[in-house]
Amino acid sequence: MALFATSTARNLTLYPWVAFAQGLVFWQAVWFLYFQNTLSAAQAILLYVVFDIAVTVLEVPSGYMSDRLGRRITLMASASCGVAGAVLLATGTSFLAFAIAQVLIGAATAFSSGTGSSLLYESLYAEGRTKEVETQELKVWRFSFVALAMSAVIGGVLAQIAQTAPFYAGTISAIAMLLLVVGLHEPPRANGATPPVARQLKLLRIAFSTPVLNWLFVLSTVMYACSHVIYVFGQPYIFEALVTRGLEGNAPMISGMVSALMMLISVATSIIALRIRRWLGLHAILLLAFGIQIGLMGILALTNSMLAIAFLFLRMVPDSLSTPFVMARIQPELPSDMRATYLSLESFVGRIMLATTLYFASFASSDVGQMAYGEIRALLVWYIVAALVVFATLAVAARRVRLDP
Numbered sequence: 001m002a003l004f005a006t007s008t009a010r011n012l013t014l015y016p017w018v019a020f021a022q023g024l025v026f027w028q029a030v031w032f033l034y035f036q037n038t039l040s041a042a043q044a045i046l047l048y049v050v051f052d053i054a055v056t057v058l059e060v061p062s063g064y065m066s067d068r069l070g071r072r073i074t075l076m077a078s079a080s081c082g083v084a085g086a087v088l089l090a091t092g093t094s095f096l097a098f099a100i101a102q103v104l105i106g107a108a109t110a111f112s113s114g115t116g117s118s119l120l121y122e123s124l125y126a127e128g129r130t131k132e133v134e135t136q137e138l139k140v141w142r143f144s145f146v147a148l149a150m151s152a153v154i155g156g157v158l159a160q161i162a163q164t165a166p167f168y169a170g171t172i173s174a175i176a177m178l179l180l181v182v183g184l185h186e187p188p189r190a191n192g193a194t195p196p197v198a199r200q201l202k203l204l205r206i207a208f209s210t211p212v213l214n215w216l217f218v219l220s221t222v223m224y225a226c227s228h229v230i231y232v233f234g235q236p237y238i239f240e241a242l243v244t245r246g247l248e249g250n251a252p253m254i255s256g257m258v259s260a261l262m263m264l265i266s267v268a269t270s271i272i273a274l275r276i277r278r279w280l281g282l283h284a285i286l287l288l289a290f291g292i293q294i295g296l297m298g299i300l301a302l303t304n305s306m307l308a309i310a311f312l313f314l315r316m317v318p319d320s321l322s323t324p325f326v327m328a329r330i331q332p333e334l335p336s337d338m339r340a341t342y343l344s345l346e347s348f349v350g351r352i353m354l355a356t357t358l359y360f361a362s363f364a365s366s367d368v369g370q371m372a373y374g375e376i377r378a379l380l381v382w383y384i385v386a387a388l389v390v391f392a393t394l395a396v397a398a399r400r401v402r403l404d405p
Contacts, residue, residue, distance in 0.1 A: 008187050011123040012136070015116065016143040018075065018180045022082075022112065023147030024173035026155035026166035027089070032232070034163050035098065043095055045358055048232055050099045052355035054106025055113070056348055062110040063344025071119035071340070072186045078111035079178035086174055090167035108174070114343025116140075121331040121339070122187035133331060134274060137324035142267050145316065149263030156257060207342055213333055215394065215401045216326055217346055219286055222390045223322060224350035225357070226293040229383050230300070230315050232358065233376050258312055266316035273321055282325060283398040287391070289318035294387045301380040329403065357383070 035044035066074040085104030092098050124130050158165035277285045299311045361379050
């Protein structure tokens with residue numbers, strides 16, 4: 001049976017389920033509401049900054065660990081940190097306890113960043129199936145986002161019962177991920193050797209002198225920041241919109257439903273994403289995805305009506321139109337002995353960018369109670385202006401960069 005085969009073929013069966021377990025983030029739609037109710041809006045933003053700083057600090061070391069020690073052991077470290085962080089979120093009551101939990105959850109994110117995709121590509125390489133990389137990346141994407149959709153709804157319902165219930169549920173999913181990772185097989189390296197630091201640095205310099213990788217690097221880091229800006233401010237935005245209708249008591253459940261619809265629409269988009277990519281070409285579909293992100297921020301900045309919540313359903317559509325194709329385009333350009341390090345460095349820059357802007361955003365937010373819509377709108381305007389500048393720069397540069405292989 002494929003499940004018990006000691007080969008890289010087993011990875012192609014198991015890894016989508018690892019991504020599924022990792023995607024069961026039951027607190028995704030209620031964490032901001034929970035933190036701001038327990039502490040304040042400003043501290044809720046700062047806790048996200050703590051998370052992002054933790055991931056940022058560990059991004060490159062975790063990528064190097066993955067390249068040095070292996071994909072499997074790094075994913076095991078990710079799941080273990082996820083278990084510890086979820087338990088502490090469920091049992092903590094102070095800013096310090098939540099901050100430590102955020103560091104652990106950040107470590108879990110950093111350890112999996114780039115490692116899972118590297119394991120997938122190297123397993124395909126070992127099986128002689130690298131032509132399937134876009135298809136396989138889309139498959140993993142669907143597994144992950146179906147899990148995110150399910151857990152968003154379930155987490156919202158659980159939060160109505162008990163505020164800490166989503167975090168206990170997240171503990172169970174992290175344990176499930178750990179058990180699945182144990183069944184993975186370490187894929188062989190293309191060069192069969194553990195990379196010395198000097199070689200990795202040399203390969204990184206070569207990578208950053210490649211126009212295609214540079215273009216994709218800028219796009220990925222800025223799109224990461226924009227996506228998470230919508231994510232961070234989406235929950236207080238929903239709460240503020242519900243207040244105008246006297247429905248704020250249902251905010252956790254409604255936020256969970258909104259998140260679930262985000263993921264399901266993203267999964268539906270991924271089904272036709274490959275056809276859209278072939279029709280438009282790589283650079284056009286990536287710029288389209290970026291443009292949708294900017295448009296969504298613009299709509300949220302214009303109005304806080306209930307109707308605007310419907311546009312939040314589209315938040316993950318840009319990711320489904322970009323992330324699998326970016327990963328598939330980057331992977332063949334990178335040697336296996338620095339692949340995870342490069343991908344972690346990409347995440348590192350995106351997170352630094354997001355954490356820095358959110359840190360300054362916390363000064364413009366309420367330090368008591370909920371975040372007001374006026375504060376959200378003022379912050380979004382600054383993000384929109386910056387994103388438009390980057391979009392225009394990438395659109396001009398795309399004419400000189402051959403993105404399609």
